[in-house]
Amino acid sequence: MADKKTDNDYADASFEAELEEVWALYAEDGREALDTVEEALLTLESDPDDAEQIVRLFRALHTFKGNSRMMGLDVIEMLAHHAEDLVALVRDRGVVLTGDMINLLLEILDRSRVLLDHVMALRRDVEVAQVEDLMAKMQDMLAEHPRQAALSAQETLPEDVKDVAPVAADDASASDLEEDDFFPSIILEPTSVKELVDPATDPEYVRIFLEMAKGEMKRLRAALAMLAQGGQEERAGLKDVRAFVDSLGRATRRMGYEHLVAIVEELEIAVKAWDGDAQITEFERLELALSQELAIIQDAALLASPLTGSGQDSGLAQPLEPEKSVSPPSRGSRRDRLVEQLQRTVSAAVPTEQPSADEDAYGDIFDVESSQRMPQSPSSPPAWWGFGDAADNFPGASRLFKSWCKARMQADLVHLGQVVDELERVTRQFLVGGSVLAWDQDLVDTVSYLLRAIYYGCVFHRLDHGARIVLALEDLYARVAGGGVALSDTLLDLTRTCATRLNIAIESICTGKTPDTTTLVDLLGQIEEILHLYADSRVRQVTKDVLDLLDISPEFKDVMTSENLLEVSRALQEGKSFYTVLADLNQHEDVGQVFYEWSRSSGVRLITNITVFQDSHTLFRFLLATTESREAILETFAQVDSQGEYVSLEKCSLRKGVNLQDMVDAPPVQPAFRPENRAMETQGAVSEDALAGFLASVGEMVATRSTLHRVTQRLTEANLSETVARLVKQADGDWLHVRKELQTSLDLWMTDLDVLSRAENELGVALDQFQDVALALRARPASEILDPLQRLVQDVARHLGKMVELNVIGADVGLDHSALDVLADPVRRLVWFVVAHSIETPVERRDVGKPATGRVSVTVTKTADHAQVVIEDDGNGLDPAATLKRARELGWTKSGKIPAGKLVEWVLRDGFGMVGNSYDAEGLDLASINAALQVHRGRLDVSSEPRQGVRFLLDVPLDMVVIDGMVMRVGDIHYVVPIEAVRRIVKPEQTQIVHSSADGDRDMLLRLEEELIPIQALGQDSGWLGTQGENISPDILLLVLERNGHDLALIVDELIGQQQVLIQPLQGHLADVQNVSGCALLGEGDVGMVLDLYQMGS
């Protein structure tokens, strides 16, 4: 049994053998590539500017790198990659190839040969340590070109572009710096990583090239005809051939058509060696070869259109590289074998994991595949790219790479979905809890990397719209990474949708079906809308403001920069008038000159201008500001344009309702809110005022006290009873005398009493002031919790792609800091909630006829003993369907409808969980907010109207406030209610008491005129009111109070009277007493409980 080999064993053995052959081919190719590297380097030693050798060197390194990657040799690949980067600097960025560079590359070459042997001996990758020294040297060399190094890592922009970055910055003046930071004029580091377009993959380039080549070939043929004529024509013909070589040679090199380049170079050599008619044949041969090559390129360009033959997605042509289509026949058999081997190998184990993280992967695959294709003759259509078996010369290779690319792309799409999920989780943390959006930058970078890889996948599969979607997403994520765009859940969702739809499209393509691109087109539209929405949102916002202010053409908004807006702002401050001028400046130099001089004059501010194409003329529409009158301006123009033929002037009026003076007079815009500074400033300001008032009050009270002291001392000394007793004793019947004496004493006594009364008044006033001041010391303006809301609203709105205007009322209402502390967090969360969940997106709002900008208002008010915050919006309100669904899940209802009043009850009930609409953000637990308020004896009221918005009322009782209270007694306890809440005092008749329930006596109502008012008893027992049918106690007294718009009749034993009381917070076990918001000292040692009417009966 042990000896018996199974089919699998044989398959394994076969696989091993095949793998061995692949290794052997890798070694052979590798040595060949390294030989080419050596040859190129040796040539470059004597001529470092030899562009052809640099290209050769680069390609050899590129091939070696790609092959190493295919074999999973990461270290060797890395070494080759860095060497390639170094050469790329020379090839693409204009860096001079130095002797040091050549030496280093030779060193790398030598080491690579050793490592290749090493790899072949062990069949595995080498250690990083074996290349570390070379890597370090390369780093040093790249460091000599720091920006190039950055590019080599990123492969973004042409080196020379990035090189000028510091120049622009250094050059800017201080004010410019600020603006440049906002909106730099020079584009050096675009937000999105864009590589230089590869002309060979760009249909437009191919078209231009072919058009140009056509003209050049015409020139060549004419030149050859002249050469054939001989004589004087010969010289001109040779000149034209040289010009042809120069022109087409450059273009073919730029296009990367190496085979064409080779033919042109042969032609160049032939021209140099020209010795007469004998070479005409050679010229004609080369001309024919060129024509054939160009024909192949042209065919390829035509075939490049649709992958599936259906014509869709033809915008992104693939790198056809037709110059490789005429590969030396001698290599055919070996490559053929390689293709076969690879096909078998890979079909046995299609890669499912993401290959090494290098965004060049697809590029390398293209290279390897193209190196393996070999049409049977130059005239064969290079249909290798299509996967149809009939047209494909190397079906095996196509299937292999199709399979590889599909697996790779699918793996990337799955990975993208996972990273997006993680990003969403992080974002939600921000939205619900934190105040700082601190997503993991690595995640954003990963998304960008994946998108780039997927972009290549789309290009490979010729999904034009897919590629554009991915590029747009990449752009958006680059903005996210740069901080210009908030990471919205909309963006995350679109990314997920993109992944799903691309997956479906890839599946279709790979099963030979035509992918449905309509879903991709839709998605592209959405993403581009977002891109448009977010692009330079700050400038757009300000621009919008300006356009709102001035009645000017909206087309200016496309060219408005921060600098222009600054100019507008300055012009407004200077009180200038705005004009638009449509000028044809190109027709007459005089007109241009006069306009130029006028616009440079001191009174004129040229804001910006746009190009207007009118027939064949180019006109410019200027937006400018000036103090000059319209007449004066026209007079200036009339100097050169009396008919008004070239320059026309229009005044820009202010939009309706805009009062420029108000704007000019308006205080400067506050800088961004800084909570810590603001708090300090606020506290400082209050303290200073309060202390001044405090001292003044103390001064008044001291004076009053001395008055009191003086009068009481006099009264004490003048002891009235003693005086009366003495006078009675001394009267001896002379009552007239007694009366006179007594009258004098009583007058003095009355005078003092009057003084006392005044003193009491003064003391009362001083005490009032003293209270106010004392409370002011504790009070802080509501702006402390309201100001940060603007930022929150804008952040969240931007994040979710909404437009929201926040209106704040009552910012200057002073509230005790304890109340502010209680309100701050719930207010912040609820405002976030209405922006995130109730306000719709601009598109949705437009659809239902609402203004695109949603409105949220936050109003803070203070009653005698309560602070209230009302948060309202004009959005969608709470989602009834989602609420009902949740309630049904919880078993709270089985109904298909929401019973009246239940929606609010449910969302505030413990256990309901997150409340939210179908927007991207996570919901909010309203019950927990209510509970948090209740801890402080506060409450949350909610009301919501579908499509009209939601209204939150937060109510907290105020501590440490003085109120005019009505003091009463129930049993042994004194209670206080705000006097403003007392509506009537009723001593009811039996008939006025109505029992509302049939089975008990606890629910009673007071019939007062036409109203029925619920009666509430304080304390545990209201039995003394009498049960149903019994006579009511004749002593019963009802205090009718108004509570939050409703009335309430309170049973009291005794009314003590009206009194000013200071409400103080309840401490210790008293803190749990229901229906009471605080306590108050009543004098004579009594303490009153301050009733919380809002809480009572709720």
Place this chain on the structure above:
Amino acid sequence: MGKKRVMIVDDAAMMRLVIRNMLGDDPHLTMVGYAANGREALDKLDEVRPDLILLDIEMPEMDGLEFLRHARLKCDAKVVVLTSVAPKGSPKAMEALSLGAAAVISKPSGAVSYDLEDKRGSEIRQTIYKLLEIENS
């Protein structure tokens, strides 16, 4: 080293003038050609042989972006795009860079920016120097 050859391509005559005035006195540069659109510039390329082209984007007949494609195949000149329609990150700016523009500099005050020298003069010069490897002494 001889003066570097600069070509100006802009459809606004005044802008061509402004740029010429700005760079005309530069000891390292010589203005060798002017064109009002991409087509005209393309026709003049062989004759003018510029080392650097200052290119507007929004032009009639052939715009700057299409010109960039042609120029990349036809000559070795560095191209600096001077435009009012391609702010940072805009698709046009990105496209210009990807088509081979060496730098994109925004015009400060719209298509016709008389204040170009005041606000961008130094920046433009420095960019040109850098691209043409001119020692800024």
